[in-house]
Amino acid sequence: MGVVNITPDSFSDGGEFSSTQTAVARARQLIDEGADIIDLGGESTRPGAGGVTLDEERRRVLPALEQLAGGAVPVSVDTQKPELMREALAAGASMINDINALLAPGAVEVVAASDVAVCLMHKQGTPADMQSDPHYQDVVAEVLAFLTARVQAVRAAGVAADRIAADPGFGFGKTLEHNLELLRRLDRFNETGAVVMAGLSRKSMLGRITGRAVGERVHASVAAALVAVQKGARILRVHDVAATRDALAVLEAVGREG
Ligand code: HH2
Helix, strand or coil: CEEEECCCCCCCCCCCCCCHHHHHHHHHHHHHCCCCCEEEECCCCCCCCCCCCHHHHHHHHHHHHHHHCCCCCCEEEECCCHHHHHHHHHCCCCEEEECCCCCCCCHHHHHHCCCCEEEEECCCCCCCCCCCCCCCCCHHHHHHHHHHHHHHHHHHCCCCHHHEEEECCCCCCCCHHHHHHHHHCHHHHHHHCCEEEECCCCCHHHHHHHCCCHHHCHHHHHHHHHHHHHCCCCEECECCHHHHHHHHHHHHHHHHCC
């Protein structure tokens, strides 16, 4: 899954693709590099982010979606807002990626009334406050329990398990040690019955490990992506598609024997 943030303030690519034209061009570049899904986002959820209005998010996302929907690969929309989910589905989105796990009133119903895929992500707190003091007794058990309950709730509303991805939400209300523990045990998230998705690309945990600024985290991101796949992730949310593709090609070639 190649990420395109149509925002002025995303931590990883803020401002680079904030017009419809640059966002669509970026999406097409990521498709050429081998992305199987494009994830369009119009709201930064970086630590400390304040959120955007529905009108502003709609203005950022829908024009690019309209140009990309029905093209070479399915388009996912990264939003927490049920109203935008509904409009995105009408405009041809194939997936809803919700860092709030469809907890907003009406969100489950919007997805259930469609036939698209959905990603349910865990976070502790909100982007505005989530990194102030993340706290867990047992991070893997708590995130797993949350995602299992959300997968069950969405399935109960009529969404088949093979339409659902579950994502532990690296960096969303987690310390470096919490993130590492989740990555070590990522295979456990298959217990949710959903496809496991992971977003580690360019995140600050990689900056903490390597000492590198956000624009210099490609190698660390690729290493993290390979670990995630080996631990069972089936969808990788990444900014650097070509580099990740090459690494996955090596992994697949090694695994092909037998
Ligand atoms: N991470 C970000 C945003 N959306 N969705 C899922 N499912 N998993 C993630 O890990 C995830 C996500 C944050 O990264 P990015 O979009 O690059 O930055 P920003 O939120 O600042 O736009």
